[in-house]
Each structure stands twice: as C-alpha cells, then as structure tokens.
Amino acid sequence: MTVGSEHTRASRSAAGRGRPRRKRSRLRAVLLAALVLLLVLVIVPVGYFAYSYREAEVPRPEALRNNQIATIVAADDSTVLAQVAPPEGNRVNITLDEVPEHVRDAVLAAEDRSFYENPGFSVRGFTRAAWDNLTGKEDAGGGSTITQQFVKNTVVGSDRTYSRKWRELVLAARMAREWTKDDVLTAYLNTIYFGRGAYGVATAAQAYFGKPVGELTPQEGALLAAVINRPSSLDSSDDSEKLRERWNYVLDGMTAMNVLRPSERSSMEFPQVVPFEQIPDPNDALGPEGLVRAQVLDELERLGVDQELIDTRGVRIVTTIDPPKQQAAIDSVANVMAGEPENLRTAVVSIDPRSGAVRAYYGGPQGQGYDYAQAPLQAGSAFKVFGLLAALDQGIPLSARYDSSPVTIGNLRITNVDGASCGTCNIAEALKRSLNTSFYRLTLAMDNGPQSIADAAHAAGIPENIPGVQGVSLTEDGGAPQTGIVLGQYLVRPIDMASAYATIAASGVYHEPYFVERVVAADGEVLYERPRSEGEQRIDEAVADNATQAMLPIASYSRGNGLAGGRPSASKTGTTQLGDTGLNKDAWMVGYTPSLSTAVWMGTNDSEPLLNLWGGSIYGSSLPASIWKQTMDASLSGTEIETFPWPDPIAGQAGVPVYVEPQPSRPSPQQRRSAPAPAPAPAPPPIQVPELPPLPQLREVEIFPGIRIPLPVG
Known part of the structure; x- marks a missing residue:
C-alpha cells in the first residue's frame, strides 16, 4: 500500500467521523428550539395562567353592582309614580326564573351554544381575537363565551390590549369554577346591552316590544338575542336585511340545539317591534308626578342617601303620596x-x-x-x-x-x-x-x-x-x-x-x-326608613x-x-x-x-x-x-267625620263669641212722633294709630320667570 492510498483512507475515515457529530449538533439545535418553543408557547403561558388563576379574585354575584332603574312608588307601595335611570342604567335586574326558557335558549344559540359545557372560555376565540388584534383588524374580537363577555362588561373593560384579554380569560375560567352557570347567565342577562338605551333583558323587552320579559314569544326572544352581537346597528325598527339574517341564525341555532322543533321554526314570522319614537324614556315623567319625582330626589340628597345606592341597588322609593288624594x-x-x-x-x-x-x-x-x-x-x-x-x-x-x-x-x-x-x-x-x-x-x-x-x-x-x-x-x-x-x-x-x-x-x-x-333595595334591604316623630x-x-x-x-x-x-x-x-x-x-x-x-x-x-x-x-x-x-x-270621602277639640279659654274667652249683626229698630209712626230723639250711642274708644313715614315707591321685581311683584325701591 502506498503512502498516498493510506492518506486517502485516513482522510475518508476522519470525514466519516465528522458527519455524525454535525448531525448530532443539528439535532441538538432542533431539540433546543423545540424546547424553547414549547417553553414559550406552552409551559410559560400555562405556568403564568396557573399563577394568574391562583392570584385572581372573582367577586361574588351579589357583590357586582350595576346601574339600574330606581322606582318611585306611592304610599301603597305599588302605584308607580316615576322612575329614575342613571347613565347606562336603563336596567331592571330580574331572576333567571323570570326569563322564559325559550328566551334563554335564544341567547345561548346566539352567543354561546356550549355555555353549560365549556370551562368559561374559548381558546379558539382567544387565539382568533389575538390574531385579529395583531393584524390590526378593525372589528377585532368575537368568539368570547358568555362568561368572558360578562367579565369584560363588568370587571376588566373592553380595551384592545393583550393584558386585558388575558385577565378576561383568567377571570372567566375562575368564575366558571366558583359561580354556578345559572348565576353567570342571570348576571349576563341583566347586564348585556341590547340597544335602544336598554340594558338587561327586562328593559329590552319593554324597549322592543312594550311588554314584560315573561310575555315574550320565541320569535321575539330570538330577535332580542340577535341584536346582542351588534346592538348599535341591529336595533333598527325596520325589517332590515342584517337583522333578519341574524334572527334566522339564532332560530337555526335553536333548532340545532334541539330546543326548537323544525315545524315551529318554519312557521315563525319576523316580529314587529315598537317604533323608535314610541320607546319610553324612564326619566320622562310628563304628568304632575314628575314634579313629585324632583322633590323626592331633592329630599334624598338632603337626607344624605348615597347616590350610588340609588343608582346601583334597583331601589324602590316609597313615598307619602296617597293615590286617591293625588288623583x-x-x-x-x-x-x-x-x-x-x-x-x-x-x-x-x-x-x-x-x-x-x-x-x-x-x-x-x-x-x-x-x-x-x-x-x-x-x-x-x-x-x-x-x-x-x-x-x-x-x-x-x-x-x-x-x-x-x-x-x-x-x-x-x-x-x-x-x-x-x-x-x-x-x-x-x-x-x-x-x-x-x-x-x-x-x-x-x-x-x-x-x-x-x-x-x-x-x-x-x-x-x-x-x-x-x-x-x-x-x-x-x-x-x-x-x-x-x-x-x-x-x-x-x-x-x-x-x-x-x-x-x-x-x-x-x-x-x-x-x-x-323608606328606600328599599331590590334584594329587600332597607336602606333608609323615616323615623317616627311625635312632632314639636x-x-x-x-x-x-x-x-x-x-x-x-x-x-x-x-x-x-x-x-x-x-x-x-x-x-x-x-x-x-x-x-x-x-x-x-x-x-x-x-x-x-x-x-x-x-x-x-x-x-x-x-x-x-x-x-x-x-x-x-x-x-x-x-x-x-x-x-x-x-x-x-x-x-x-268615606272617612270618619272628625271634630276639632274645644279650646281652653284665652283671657276668659274660649272659642268664637256670639256675634249679633246690629239691626236698626223700626218704631211705629206714633212712637216716632211721641218719642224723644235718642241720644247717640257712645263711640268705642279709638285705637291710637302711630304716625308712620310715607310708603316708599314701589318697583316691579321678577321673583321667577314671568312673575313680578311690587317691592319697595332701595
């Protein structure tokens, strides 16, 4: 064997030994990258999620207060005189059993069909929302569960940031564990905005159909559920194409959920809604009771009744007004x-x-x-x-x-x-x-x-x-x-x-x-009661x-x-x-x-x-x-006829003395001829009237718009 051939074999042998090392290096690099990727995409998020979940504090259902209508009633505790709606407070909180089941089903079909099965959040929805935000999509969002929507509306707000969305996800997950599903759905139905200035399903029923929520038909419930997605553009009084499409989507969802029979679905017609100009404003008190409302609110302020309590506790303000007497x-x-x-x-x-x-x-x-x-x-x-x-x-x-x-x-x-x-x-x-x-x-x-x-x-x-x-x-x-x-x-x-x-x-x-x-919160707590007084x-x-x-x-x-x-x-x-x-x-x-x-x-x-x-x-x-x-x-009318007490005397006189109208006598002609002229009756002693300075010149003074009275000048 020549020297040259031995050198060639040695070179080949060295090259053979180098290739496995390079392969192992590439494999290690791939594994390291995979590990880093796993760490970044899975382990760190999961760990941070676990940490955030542990540190998160979810309020109890009763602790979350929202603005809602206060009702002013008469002394009978039932006759409504007026209402008071604070900003974003055209709302009346109700219990879940007050909402017909077909209305609840319509909302689930529209917003979260797996509500009763999901853990309170949707990873797919979160990922889609994150991508939409990353790419700058104008209508970024969507895909949120009902629990997430509730958390967004009441706790974390709606800022388009990753941190806000993360908090929403964490709190929704924990809320799903700590609240019952019925509690979440009740809170959601009472807070969500339906358009037309109506917050909550109870006021939405009045704003769209002029009826209590308990009287809504399935097709009416489906329309309310339809507008939740885009209330500002879908709350039209017209039979708009977009609204009809969304309404059909909700009904189809109810059918897919097996809560609506196909035969019922096919026979349903699009419901008629109240025209915009006929939508009642809870702050409108057009009759005389509107002035009672102003006096009641003024009195509550003087009494120091917290305005936040009035705005958030769904209070019933019981007044002194007696309906028959007012009428x-x-x-x-x-x-x-x-x-x-x-x-x-x-x-x-x-x-x-x-x-x-x-x-x-x-x-x-x-x-x-x-x-x-x-x-x-x-x-x-x-x-x-x-x-x-x-x-x-x-x-x-x-x-x-x-x-x-x-x-x-x-x-x-x-x-x-x-x-x-x-x-x-x-x-x-x-x-x-x-x-x-x-x-x-x-x-x-x-x-x-x-x-x-x-x-x-x-x-x-x-x-x-x-x-x-x-x-x-x-x-x-x-x-x-x-x-x-x-x-x-x-x-x-x-x-x-x-x-x-x-x-x-x-x-x-x-x-x-x-x-x-008195002032009574929706949960029955008496927030104020006027103390009884014997007077002064x-x-x-x-x-x-x-x-x-x-x-x-x-x-x-x-x-x-x-x-x-x-x-x-x-x-x-x-x-x-x-x-x-x-x-x-x-x-x-x-x-x-x-x-x-x-x-x-x-x-x-x-x-x-x-x-x-x-x-x-x-x-x-x-x-x-x-x-x-x-x-x-x-x-x-119909009450006992009462008498006034007889008074004690003042200077010896009790009550009104008998007054006899002086009657001039009419003597006969013979008496007039024979009787001497009567002496004049003595005049009563005059009351001394002090001299007073001349009255000052009067001027017209306006005491309120359009009404003037004379008052002294200077």
Whole structure:
C-alpha cells in the first residue's frame, strides 16, 4: 500500500467521523428550539395562567353592582309614580326564573351554544381575537363565551390590549369554577346591552316590544338575542336585511340545539317591534308626578342617601303620596279649570297634620315644567291667620273688638274689599269677613306686632329660608317686617302654607313636611326608613285651637264651599292685587280638617290680571275655593267625620263669641212722633294709630320667570 492510498483512507475515515457529530449538533439545535418553543408557547403561558388563576379574585354575584332603574312608588307601595335611570342604567335586574326558557335558549344559540359545557372560555376565540388584534383588524374580537363577555362588561373593560384579554380569560375560567352557570347567565342577562338605551333583558323587552320579559314569544326572544352581537346597528325598527339574517341564525341555532322543533321554526314570522319614537324614556315623567319625582330626589340628597345606592341597588322609593288624594287634586284642577283662560296656573298641596307627610302634590300639569307649589308668592289675606295666632299668644281673645273703618296713615290708606265693614266687631268676625282694616289695627295694638306675626308664622312652619327669597323670609330686606305683613305682603310657597296650617290643625304641633317614607333595595334591604316623630309643640295648644274655631265658618261663608256632609273644616281665603290696577294677581284657599291640610294657589306666570272665562276677577273664594272643596271632599270621602277639640279659654274667652249683626229698630209712626230723639250711642274708644313715614315707591321685581311683584325701591 502506498503512502498516498493510506492518506486517502485516513482522510475518508476522519470525514466519516465528522458527519455524525454535525448531525448530532443539528439535532441538538432542533431539540433546543423545540424546547424553547414549547417553553414559550406552552409551559410559560400555562405556568403564568396557573399563577394568574391562583392570584385572581372573582367577586361574588351579589357583590357586582350595576346601574339600574330606581322606582318611585306611592304610599301603597305599588302605584308607580316615576322612575329614575342613571347613565347606562336603563336596567331592571330580574331572576333567571323570570326569563322564559325559550328566551334563554335564544341567547345561548346566539352567543354561546356550549355555555353549560365549556370551562368559561374559548381558546379558539382567544387565539382568533389575538390574531385579529395583531393584524390590526378593525372589528377585532368575537368568539368570547358568555362568561368572558360578562367579565369584560363588568370587571376588566373592553380595551384592545393583550393584558386585558388575558385577565378576561383568567377571570372567566375562575368564575366558571366558583359561580354556578345559572348565576353567570342571570348576571349576563341583566347586564348585556341590547340597544335602544336598554340594558338587561327586562328593559329590552319593554324597549322592543312594550311588554314584560315573561310575555315574550320565541320569535321575539330570538330577535332580542340577535341584536346582542351588534346592538348599535341591529336595533333598527325596520325589517332590515342584517337583522333578519341574524334572527334566522339564532332560530337555526335553536333548532340545532334541539330546543326548537323544525315545524315551529318554519312557521315563525319576523316580529314587529315598537317604533323608535314610541320607546319610553324612564326619566320622562310628563304628568304632575314628575314634579313629585324632583322633590323626592331633592329630599334624598338632603337626607344624605348615597347616590350610588340609588343608582346601583334597583331601589324602590316609597313615598307619602296617597293615590286617591293625588288623583283628587289632579281631577279637581281639571274639573274647575275646564274652559278657563289658558294663562291661569294653579298649585295644590295636601299634608297630613299628624305626621307632615305630603299626601297630594300638584305643582303644574307638566312633570318637566315649573313647579308652582314651590313658587314664592304673596299670600294676601290667608296670612291673617298668623296675625290671629300672634294676638292670641299675647292674650288678646277672639272677643276683642276692632274698628273696621278705613285706616289712613300718611299716604297709606287701608280699606276692605268692596267697602265691607262690620262697624266695630270681634276679631273672629273680622277674620270671617277678611277685613283688612280690623287686622291692621290689631297688628298696631299688639306688642311689636309685625315681628310677632313673623315669629308665629315661622313657628307654624313658614321656613326662615325659602329658595328664591334672599335673606330671612318675612323680613323687610333682612330687617324688621312692616305692618303690612298681616295682609300677606311677604313671600311664601303653597307647600309652606299647607304645612303651617297643618300645624294649627294639629293643635300647634309642627311636623316637617316630607315625601320619602323608606328606600328599599331590590334584594329587600332597607336602606333608609323615616323615623317616627311625635312632632314639636311650637304653638300653644289653646292658641291653635282657638284660631281653628275662628276659621270654622269661613268655607261655608266663602260662596258656600263648606265640605260635604257638614264635615267641619277650618280655612281662610286670600287675594293679592296687581299693583294699583284694581285687579288681582294671586288667589288662595287654605284649609284643613284634623286629618288633612290643603293649600290651593292660583295665578298666572306673566303678571297678567287674574280673570275668569267671563272676564271677572278671580278671588280666593271663587275658583281656588272650588278646587279646595273638590280636593278635600274626594280625598276624605268615606272617612270618619272628625271634630276639632274645644279650646281652653284665652283671657276668659274660649272659642268664637256670639256675634249679633246690629239691626236698626223700626218704631211705629206714633212712637216716632211721641218719642224723644235718642241720644247717640257712645263711640268705642279709638285705637291710637302711630304716625308712620310715607310708603316708599314701589318697583316691579321678577321673583321667577314671568312673575313680578311690587317691592319697595332701595
């Protein structure tokens, strides 16, 4: 063997030994790459998933709160007055057994046909969503199970990020283990958006078909399930092609799931839905109850009831409104005002004197309009009652007599309507006849009369701070009130007058007027309940009860507006003038029985004269008194006729003294010829009237849009 041949064999042998090593190196590289790939794609995700799963906290079903409708109901706990829907809260939570099975099946057919078998997530859906996000697909998403959709809507949000999608996957998996499937489906059905502003299947049934969810047919349930996929584009009221295609997809799915027989499927017709313009808005309270809604929400805020509780607990707010009494007020206004000028406005408030509960509330016909029951207005002669309270409190009895002739002080002249007079009569008779002059003299005769009247009114229930009135109420620009307070020159509201008169009805015990009895969450938890109160004795019992006795004849005296069946009532009319026009601008009737106090106001919103359909001036004893009587009669119909307590005496006088109208004697002709001329009767001692400065010049002041009153300049 030559040297060359040996070298060749050695070279070949070395080359042969090198090839296996290179193969082994390539194999190791492939295995390493596979291991890395396995680590990246399987082991690390699985490990991280396990770690995330262990650390994840899934809330209990009852802990997840969503915005939903709050319902305001009457005192009977059933009559719905209004609703309150917070943002994204047009929702009413219901239980699963309230949803028909065919509606549940339709939702499963549309969104997750393996819902009851899957682990709460879909790997295929997750992978597809990840790829869509990676490639920038505009409608990235989809493929999520019902559990994932619920987690997205209520816990993690809908940001298009991998971290958010990962959390969704982890939480859905854990939720599927910790919640029952029925709990998940219930929560989903109560939270998902169906379009038309409707969240949850209960409100969706109303928005699309105007019926409770329990009355939905299979084809209607299939339509609701169809719009879940794209609610913004599929909630059309038209029979759109896209909506029909999705509807058919849902029905076909129900058939494939064996929950709908093919014969039923073939006979189904596309359902008709409510037109868009007829979709109810839960925040629309178009009738008088809309103003009740505003008062209820305002009261809840003052009480400190957490707004989040109202928005998220599906609360039922039980009010004091009594449905028959509320209807009585509404019907009385409608009956009396039929045919009257359209510019007339009125307010009616009824309060229970024994509790302060507002039983009826009418501030105007429009729930979104101005609330006249809250309007600051001049009360006119209805305010004389507080002058009487102040006098009685100072020991001036109902038998005290005052001259009713005109009063002149400087350039101020006080007269009575139509020149009415009783000569010199007791103050009870002057109240019945509403004699301005007698009560002006009474005010002058009292110790610090104007302030005493303001104090009596505040004690009875006229608030010291009235919205829309600057400073302390019943004052002259924050100073002492003027003598004209007794004639009702300062501003009060109808609700204040009903409340203050209710205090007199309750023998001087004041109860704050209120609307809210309790607030109950959907799960039955009582979130607020008004504590029972015995009230506050603000006016001496004898003072209040003697004032009641003086007011007893007035309703019958005022154009025969006494209550039906001879039911005793105490009341007072009031009228204010429109500047120096000789016409009127406000007219009142306020009165009570032991169980109900009602204030009625009438006016206009544009400073026009208060005229009826015949062109005559409206007084408190006319249209307002008619509304008051009809409201009270209807409200108290069928109830026991109650009497007022007899008062203890004040300065030796209990109740109203007997008043005898002076009757001139008519002697015979012979007596007239023979009898000497009678000596003139001694005149009653005059009340000293102090000199007062001239009245300041008046200016027109707008107290709320379109209503102006005269007030002193400067």
